[in-house]
Amino acid sequence: MKTSLLASDARTKKRNAAEARFKAYGLSAIVVAMLALAILLTSVLTNGLSSFQQTFIALPVELSAERVDKQGNRDPAEMAKTTTIGYAPLLRDAIVAEVERQGLTTEMSDKDLGDMISKEAAATVRNRVLANPDLVGETVTFDLLAAGRIDGYFKGRVTLESAALDGNTSPEALMIAQELADAGVIETKFNWNFFTAPDASVQRPEAAGLGVAILGSLYMMLVVLFLALPIGVASSIYLEEFAPKNRITDIIEVNISNLAAVPSIVYGILGLAIFINFMEFNQSSPLVGGLVLTLMTLPTIIISTRAALKSVPPSIRDAALGVGASKMQSVFHHVLPLAAPGILTGTIIGLAQALGETAPLLLIGMVAFVREYPAAYTPEAGLFGEASTALPVQVFNWTQRSDPAFVERASGAIITLLVFLLIMNAVAIYLRRRFERRW
């Protein structure tokens, strides 16, 4: 039977069809994966992008002396006795006056009008007055945070319908807010505070920020970098280049691979037992967090460093030894520089993994309400010894709060965390592309 080379026979067709099918499977797998990513990103972005905006009320506040400085001595120590609770009526009077000045009429009580301003505002005003007692007696215009529900209205989270059912606001309050916004008193602008301010309690979602969490994460990454990188690289060089190949090194090797797969919560338990209970480091401190994450990241760094060292061809070592270099010289002058991009990539990926880790931090007290910025060093608490939180933990914390405004904050924190991870991974890829040599 004659067959044409151009016409494919049944078997070729079958093989081609199998290939086409396989390609379709692969493509659909990618589509599913991309779809999952798209759904995740859309939900996070739609919920969270609004957290980068914040609603402010520009309010002239009359800082009357009888309210703020009862003794009249303009002494900050005496004036500090007036608490933020004492400042609240000041702000209430200010917004009532502002509503009148704008010619708006409302049936809302003065108290309800006052509740349109964030509880954080009293602290803002008080701090300004204490820092500058000369302001007492004058009328000063402050840019004050609007309450969470009012903020939610301008972001579309709160509507007139939901406000009617809501005990914490009312449609009247939203309508007044809308009229004040039309008059230019209420303004929504970019929210730098989200990145710098500390956490806030459930009554002030509008004031909550990531400042402490970002600082805590930064400290922990520093601890991880300065401990995990040298320890990891030193142990991999020794294991890969110097250690004899025998039973003991085999056991160590198996154990390291095994440790890389240990659930991270186990490191948290270990950290609690060793670093807090035995060595008595401070709870909730970035030092303990960093140490725990170091233990967790070490196997990752050792494995990737060993892979990078292995990928350097033996001919390089042989050539170095051949011209009279010692073993150590061959490793440090030739092998290590060639393996450096791989080591760096592994380290950055390990750091990124540590940055997003929550579980071990649960056990060492970092899932906490912390408002003080942790200092890098204090004589009392030592290096990185002050309480702090971390970015992923802040997300966890905020999703548990009862005020729905924290959902927006949590999504905003996720976006921030994702951006950090994206930057780290992009740097890792760039370094690999730029410096990696293939043989």
Add this chain to the structure above:
Amino acid sequence: MSFMKLTATTAAIALTATTSFARDNVQVAGSSTVLPYAAIVAEVFGENFDYPTPVVESGGSSAGLKRFCEGVGANTIDIANASRAIRPTEVEVCAANGVTDIIEVRIGYDGIVFASDINGNSFEFTPEDWYKALANEHFIDGELVANTFETWDQVNPDFPAQPIQAFIPGTKHGTREVFEEKVILAGCEEGGFFQAMLDAGVDEDTAEGKCMAIRTDGRSVDIDGDYTETLARIEADTNGIGVFGLSFYENNTDKLQVATMNGIVPTTESIAAAEYPVSRPLYFYIKAAHIEVIPGLKDYAEFFVSDDIAGPDGPLAEYGLVSDPELLKVQETVSNEIVMGSGS
């Protein structure tokens, strides 16, 4: 280098980095119900005093008290928040670890409410309804038989034919204990089931245990997370009825509707007047040995129970705490550092 050596090296480096372990902030842990209140107080405290803002952790009453009882020293917490009173067994553990002087501070009362999706059916419960719906076994004609109720109209003909689906706090929450005692056990007793068991010769402890055993066939789901998880479950399954703290419900009235209990709507007023039956006191416990050591600890405690904060017009009441009618006595306990068991 073995892993143990690595660990030792890491530890050695860290040890040289940190030489002293003093702490200048108050450290608090415990009940997730008390957490929002404690955070509100910590925030205002940090704003108005020269001390650093206390660090408040969550994790549940039992977990908090366990850490509280671990011992005395800067690496242990100063205050444990609890949504139930400390148990005698916990006091013993505390004492065994050297935590002997404990100051008990009752900050007020919290209502436990039953809420469901705002667009669903509304309910008027009695504790007996809940016992019938959620008990693991019913005592019928002198025998314990498995609970077979599937819908609410089987429990009480007045209810709609909505499938029974309850989301109740998990066992690590203090709220669970209150739910079992004030709702399930109360329902068992009110319905006469408890008495029936006693009459049938069952001893009291066993009968109580049988009354409070919750069914495990999926009609009742334990929520170990926070109320936000309960809310998410109800949003996903609109037949669900969840157990919430009053304050959580009051912050989410646009999504939830609350059920009455014995015909009483839960509000701070009805709880303060003891009309609404399901409420419990909230506490925090201070380690007296830390008062001299940790700066600001006593000021924080006194500030917490001051009229400005915990009083009926304070921020805690505004968030949903039912103010303690005996607040003055609580304030004296704190300012005089009266420890538990000292007889006063």
